[in-house]
Amino acid sequence: MRWSRYYLFTTREVPRDAEVVSHQLMVRSGMVKKLAAGIYSYLPFGWRSLAKLMEIVRREMAAAGAVELSMPAVQPAELWHESGRWQDYGRELLRLSDRHDRDFVFGPTHEEVITDIVRHDVSSYRQLPISLYQIQVKFRDEIRPRFGLMRGREFLMKDAYSFHTDDASLAVTYEEIRQAYCRIFEACGLDYTMVEADSGAIGGSHSHEFMVVAETGESAVVRCPECDYAANVEKAETRALPAPPAGPESGLRKVPTPGATSVEEVAALLEVATSQVVKTLVYMGPDGPVATLVRGDREVNEVKLAASLGAPGIRLAEPAEVEEATGAPLGFAGPVGLPDGLRVVADESVRPLAGFVVGANEADAHYVGVDLERDVRVDDWADLLLVGGGDACPRCDGKLEEFRGIEVGHIFMLGDKYSKSMGCTYLDDQGESHAMQMGCYGLGIGRTVAAAIEQGHDDGGIVWPLPLAPFEVLLLSLQTRNEEVVAASNQLYDELTRAGVEVLYDDRDERPGVKFNDADLIGVPLRIVVGARSLKEGQIELSLRRTKEKEMVAVDGAVESIRERLEAERARVTGSGG
RNA sequence: CGGGGCGUAGCUCAGCCUGGUAGAGCGCACGGUUCGGGACCGUGAGGCCGGAGGUUCAAGUCCUCUCGCCCCGACCA
Structure with missing residues (x-):
């Protein structure tokens, strides 16, 4: 072309x-x-x-x-x-x-x-x-x-x-x-x-x-x-999370926590670890609101939640919906004393906790010393945990x-x-x-x-893997007004085309700088430069876009050299794949 | 769905606050000099300033509506 x-x-x-x-x-x-x-x-x-x-x-x-x-x-x-x-x-x-x-x-x-x-x-x-x-x-x-x-x-x-x-x-x-x-x-x-x-x-x-x-x-x-x-x-x-130490109190007690609506604020105020707080999130499911419990330092995986509820279209409840469902403003919901109709789904991360902190379902208050068995109704246990880097591999002793x-x-x-x-x-x-x-x-x-x-680019542009490259070879004619260069380029183009090589032939009347920069930009794997200077020596330049390494080869027999370079490049891809 | 930003030449943008003959760079065309890593000089073409309505003697600029595009957010209690 x-x-x-x-x-x-x-x-x-x-x-x-x-x-x-x-x-x-x-x-x-x-x-x-x-x-x-x-x-x-x-x-x-x-x-x-x-x-x-x-x-x-x-x-x-x-x-x-x-x-x-x-x-x-x-x-x-x-x-x-x-x-x-x-x-x-x-x-x-x-x-x-x-x-x-x-x-x-x-x-x-x-x-x-x-x-x-x-x-x-x-x-x-x-x-x-x-x-x-x-x-x-x-x-x-x-x-x-x-x-x-x-x-x-x-x-x-x-x-x-x-x-x-x-x-x-x-x-x-x-x-x-x-x-x-x-x-x-x-x-x-x-x-x-x-x-x-x-x-x-x-x-x-x-x-x-x-x-x-x-x-x-x-x-x-x-x-x-x-x-x-x-x-x-x-x-x-992941595997069951290592249990954090039990909280300092074991008896249920309501404490004032004015303005503390995030786990971080509550944990700081009450001087406990965020892992000793249980976060209560209200989602709107197919059958109305659902309260979900997860350890305070972790997050709920909404995809897992949706799967466990059997419903694709869940969303976090609006503040007004939270208040209606729990009776508490946003930031103070908790699993203790929730209305009977509100379904409670708890992540496994909550199970080993003892003496933990939850929202009190009223403004500016939390409970401390919560005991799962004694104080909390959980309708369903499920894996709702958002897993991330650093968690334990579920299959072996590795770290994800x-x-x-x-x-x-x-x-x-x-x-x-x-x-x-x-x-x-x-x-x-x-x-x-x-x-x-x-x-x-x-x-x-x-x-x-x-x-x-x-995956394949540098500052100059695209670096195509050979199998996906729009063309295999870019034939770049440097001086389109020099008869020898034009003749040699044309002949090489014909030979390559006949040999079945997919070649883009840059025969445009542009300055070399423009052509080189375009060549880098479009990223064709093998570049051939035909220029007056080297042609005098009977040579042309081959270079791989990937490595930028240049080598001079004789014009005579250039097609064979080009096919060899392409074969080597092809072998590189299939040889190291995966 | 909520918030914000932007629509002016093919592309990237200035001009808008403070209304008064539409600009730059790149690209494009022509002439000349250049020619192995995005050249230089000169000349030129190209825009109903996204669309509609309004205010005004006068709107790219102010107001209202509308369309398009982009970004952020959509509540982790």
């Missing part, structure tokens, strides 16, 4: 709304252009990288036995009523209506459609298992789209769905696809980790996320350096480390959530009808490319 005929316009200035480096570089290198909040055009240079990833994904999905199809982006509301998600999915679901006022959604995911397809076509255990996937545009109306392609509203996603007679068959496919995902991210040369995850709004039992390690990642993850345990903090567990990651893939064992509600059944060898077991497997295409840039 000749740059002079290509659609690639770089910019020196960063658009004001680009915050993270991948977004800035994608805009500056002419990969994407924003059309509206969270909605982007993929320009030719960016599209090539996305296409590269999609080919890797197709190859590995096929290897895992999945079959490609393509489903509609616009889906009738009836399917979503059937699955119940018209209600459950919330405001992220973009709803539309047609000229007849019939309701539709722009699909954020395709469980309903695929289940509808399969329930019509598949009726026998002999047709199972099957795995289907598509690569398609999705729309989720995010509260706050940001970071360019990392959290867009419209985005490209590979989504796969598998159908099975039973759990065992599902487990086999789940494992095959898990391995396919590992191969995909390894093939891209990304530093990633697989973690245990919460299954959230999609539903189901078992789920893993694939995280690309990056400081700008939106997800917090813990990992044990001693064993292979890794989990999203939404899901992460915390880091941030970009969620690029998420796989779920769905079970029969959709097949049951939508009547996707098969007949077994006894002629009996059963709901199919399902799995679903998502992989963010744009997000993965953005993640690759987060």
Whole structure:
């Protein structure tokens, strides 16, 4: 491809709304252009990288036995009523209506459609298992789209769905696809980790996320350096916390604590550790307010709480709601003497405490010397703890480390959530009808490319891993008015093209400085410079974007040298993946 | 949903407080000198100042409404 005929316009200035480096570089290198909040055009240079990833994904999905199809982006509301998600999915679901006022959604995911397809076509255990996937545009109306392609509203996603007679068959496919995902991210040369995850709004039992390690990642993850345990903090567990010493008093006593509404203030005022205070948070659940108890120095994991209540849409209660539920203003709620109707859920971190401090359910007062058995009614015990770095690994003696990651893939064992509600059944060898077991497997295409840039860049611009690079080679002609240089560049371009090398040929009539800086910005892995000076010696310059090391090679036979460098680079990625 | 900020040339921004003929840098076009790490000189094109309404002799500037974009928060008691 000749740059002079290509659609690639770089910019020196960063658009004001680009915050993270991948977004800035994608805009500056002419990969994407924003059309509206969270909605982007993929320009030719960016599209090539996305296409590269999609080919890797197709190859590995096929290897895992999945079959490609393509489903509609616009889906009738009836399917979503059937699955119940018209209600459950919330405001992220973009709803539309047609000229007849019939309701539709722009699909954020395709469980309903695929289940509808399969329930019509598949009726026998002999047709199972099957795995289907598509690569398609999705729309989720995010509260706050940001970071360019990392959290867009419209985005490209590979989504796969598998159908099975039973759990065992599902487990086999789940494992095959898990391995396919590992191969995909390894093939891209990304530093990633697989973690245990919460299954959230999609539903189901078992789920893993694939995280690309990056400081700008939106997800917090813990990992044990001693064993292979890794989990999203939404899901992460730890061992029982070491019990703090019992508080100084053992008899229940009300003490004045004017104005002390935070754990820190109360602990300071009463001269106890924050771990000897119990925090009472009131959440609004599906059946009204719920009081939750957690040790004062720790925090409640709302995802765990939602899961234990069996309700996706919980929120912290408003001050007025807290007062109505507990009779106390914000900051003084406590588990002693709560109204009988108010459900109390306690985190396990509270269990070993003795002689602790809680709010007194009246303004400016707390109880000290609280005893769990004697003074507190707990309806349910649960693991509600937000786990973080430094906590004990639940599997071994290690200590968890915390880091941030970009969620690029998420796989779920769905079970029969959709097949049951939508009547996707098969007949077994006894002629009996059963709901199919399902799995679903998502992989963010744009997000993965953005993640690759987060991991691969320097001050000059993008440093592409070879497998995702829009072009393998940038052929840079330094003097476009020098006949020898032009002739040698043209010939090299022809030879490389014929040899099947993906080459971008910078034949633009620009100054060298401009070309070099653009070369760094767009990050093509192997740069070839043809300039008058070295051409006199019959030589051209090769350099890797990654290392910036330069070497001179003879023009004659240059194609072979170039192919060798590319092979070495390719081997580097696949050789050290994972 | 709450709070804040910003919409002026393709891009980044100034001008608005204190109303009076629309600006800069980069980019773009043309001419010249340059040419292995974002050159220099000269000339030029390009804007109904997001939209609507109002105040005024006069609005980019003041007022009201509206649309868009960005950031922060959404209560850890």
